[in-house]
Amino acid sequence: MAESASSATALLKDELDIVIPTIRNLDFLEMWRPFFQPYHLIIVQDGDPSKTIKVPEGFDYELYNRNDINRILGPRANCISFKDSACRCFGYMVSKKKYIFTIDDDCFVASDPSGKPINALGQHIKNLLCPSTPFFFNTLYDPYRDGADFVRGYPFSLREGVPTAVSHGLWLNIPDYDAPTQLVKPLERNTRFVDAVLTIPKGTLFPMCGMNLAFDRDLIGPAMYFGLMGDGQPIGRYDDMWAGWCIKVICDHLGLGVKTGLPYIYHSKASNPFVNLRKEYKGIFWQEDIIPFFQQVVLPKDCTTVQKCYIELAKQVKDKLSKVDPYFDKLADAMVTWIEAWDDLNPAGASAKLPNGKA
Numbered sequence: 237m238a239e240s241a242s243s244a245t246a247l248l249k250d251e252l253d254i255v256i257p258t259i260r261n262l263d264f265l266e267m268w269r270p271f272f273q274p275y276h277l278i279i280v281q282d283g284d285p286s287k288t289i290k291v292p293e294g295f296d297y298e299l300y301n302r303n304d305i306n307r308i309l310g311p312r313a314n315c316i317s318f319k320d321s322a323c324r325c326f327g328y329m330v331s332k333k334k335y336i337f338t339i340d341d342d343c344f345v346a347s348d349p350s351g352k353p354i355n356a357l358g359q360h361i362k363n364l365l366c367p368s369t370p371f372f373f374n375t376l377y378d379p380y381r382d383g384a385d386f387v388r389g390y391p392f393s394l395r396e397g398v399p400t401a402v403s404h405g406l407w408l409n410i411p412d413y414d415a416p417t418q419l420v421k422p423l424e425r426n427t428r429f430v431d432a433v434l435t436i437p438k439g440t441l442f443p444m445c446g447m448n449l450a451f452d453r454d455l456i457g458p459a460m461y462f463g464l465m466g467d468g469q470p471i472g473r474y475d476d477m478w479a480g481w482c483i484k485v486i487c488d489h490l491g492l493g494v495k496t497g498l499p500y501i502y503h504s505k506a507s508n509p510f511v512n513l514r515k516e517y518k519g520i521f522w523q524e525d526i527i528p529f530f531q532q533v534v535l536p537k538d539c540t541t542v543q544k545c546y547i548e549l550a551k552q553v554k555d556k557l558s559k560v561d562p563y564f565d566k567l568a569d570a571m572v573t574w575i576e577a578w579d580d581l582n583p584a585g586a587s588a589k590l591p592n593g594k595a
């Protein structure tokens with residue numbers, strides 16, 4: 237029987253939104269009901285806005301389609317992707333909560349090796365409420381976990397850790413492989429459950445997947461822009477990757493932590509590798525320039541807020557990546573538009589206790 241988060245016991249019930257990008261009906265929520273029901277959902281409906289998305293009874297949600305995005309953002313709506321899961325970042329922008337958990341609609345409840353259903357949301361909350369250790373690697377993994385600690389030789393001056401901004405979960409069954417790997421290994425399934433949560437060390441980038449991801453919106457929200465993907469764009473399936481590289485250099489600069497590992501979800505279906513190849517191929521060779529760019533990024537000391545960091549990053553993208561392809565010039569402008577829209581919808585000091593409801 238799944239351990240359920242009743243309204244009374246649901247951790248961060250009024251401080252966390254669940255953001256779901258979708259082009260399908262949301263029947264998958266039935267299996268998540270024991271864990272998700274107490275929480276507010278923000279559904280970002282992609283594709284045809286005239287299509288009706290069915291949400292199972294009993295969930296508290298707000299739903300935005302493309303007409304809503306255009307109405308709310310006006311001309312700035314062009315920074316939100318269309319016909320790509322990148323549209324989910326609109327949900328981050330309109331949320332009024334401190335925490336976000338985002339999950340794909342083909343991600344089901346996974347079971348741990350004992351067969352117990354995994355409360356992925358509960359584990360993300362644990363990860364976010366526990367410090368990270370980006371400055372010195374603890375070889376016994378998460379030192380704050382019951383039954384573990386800092387090992388001998390770990391500097392005591394670093395044992396307080398830093399605030400955790402991002403919790404990156406993993407996937408059983410269909411792994412998040414790129415199209416070439418998917419084509420070479422069509423039958424490969426991830427059956428390996430690794431019972432660990434790791435802080436990604438400072439100065440190390442990672443490939444962030446958006447299908448099972450949580451973050452502290454107050455600490456890093458403005459940098460969680462999923463870029464220009466999908467319709468009318470030369471690239472797709474690099475939405476979460478781009479956001480992951482941006483948030484990691486900013487977290488490193490601001491002294492915030494990023495964790496990966498538990499929780500697992502069960503990724504139920506593989507998207508079409510041929511369609512994926514068409515979306516990804518430019519990214520596969522562009523990233524050989526993008527990664528060295530992010531590895532050399534230095535943010536000035538006076539970049540003391542996420543917005544200032546992000547605007548500075550956009551400038552450097554424009555200066556140094558536009559020569560790779562004019563797309564990056566457009567992307568850099570969209571990064572600035574995103575921050576303008578974010579600050580419009582989230583004026584500094586606005587109470588996080590605002591009621592739910594359509595922006």
Ligand SMILES: O=c1ccn([C@@H]2O[C@H](COP(=O)(O)OP(=O)(O)O[C@H]3O[C@@H](CO)[C@H](O)[C@H]3O)[C@@H](O)[C@H]2O)c(=O)[nH]1
Pocket residue numbers: 256257258259260281282283318319320321322323339340341342445446447472473474475476505506507
């Ligand atoms: O045009 C679209 C397509 C899909 N969605 C919604 O987005 C998620 C993910 O869709 P799907 O599971 O079909 O695709 P995956 O390849 O498994 O997605 C993963 O790869 C990355 C693609 O960027 C991403 O990080 C992962 O999500 C579902 O909820 C679809 O309903 C959409 O909104 N628009």
Ligand SMILES: [Mn+2]
Pocket residue numbers: 340342503505506507
């Ligand atoms: Mn999927």
